[in-house]
Amino acid sequence: MVTTNYARVHRLPPDLVPISISLYPPGWWSGRHLPALCPSAGFSSLTRDQYDDAFRAQLARLDADRLWCQLNYGRVALVCYESPNVWCHRRMVAEWFERQMGVEIPEFGFARSACLPYYALPTFAPEGDPRQLTLF
Numbered sequence: 001m002v003t004t005n006y007a008r009v010h011r012l013p014p015d016l017v018p019i020s021i022s023l024y025p026p027g028w029w030s031g032r033h034l035p036a037l038c039p040s041a042g043f044s045s046l047t048r049d050q051y052d053d054a055f056r057a058q059l060a061r062l063d064a065d066r067l068w069c070q071l072n073y074g075r076v077a078l079v080c081y082e083s084p085n086v087w088c089h090r091r092m093v094a095e096w097f098e099r100q101m102g103v104e105i106p107e108f109g110f111a112r113s114a115c116l117p118y119y120a121l122p123t124f125a126p127e128g129d130p131r132q133l134t135l136f
Helices: 006-011 041-045 048-060 064-070 089-101
Strands: 002-005 017-020 076-080
Touching: 002 006, 002 089, 006 076, 041 048, 048 089, 064 089, 076 089
Parallel strands: 002 076, 017 076
Antiparallel strands: none
C-alpha cells in the first residue's frame, strides 16, 4: 500500500489499484471509492484538533483486518487531493494501517522516512514548493 494524490495517480504502476478516499473525488474520477476511509462532510467546519479527534474516532470503529482484505491485501494506492507531506487525512489512514497491520506505508515515490508523521504535516506547502502539483 502507498498513498498519493490525484495529480500523481497516473504515475502509479499497473499492479497498484488506486482507490479514492476523498469525500468528493474529482469529476473525472472513474476508479474505486471507499467511503469508509473518507472524512465526513461535517468535518470541514472543525478545527484541526477537532478534525483529528473525529477522524481517529471514525477509524477506531473500523475493522482494519476486513478493510485490508477488501484493499487487496495492500496492493492499492489510497488517493486524495493534497500534495505529499501536506496535511491530509490519507497520512492518518496510512499510519492507522501501519499500527493495525504492522506494515509500512509510504507516499508513492518517497521513502517512508521522507514522509512526515501526520501530527507534523503543515497545512499548506510553501509557495513554489515542487509538491504543489496541478490536477490538470
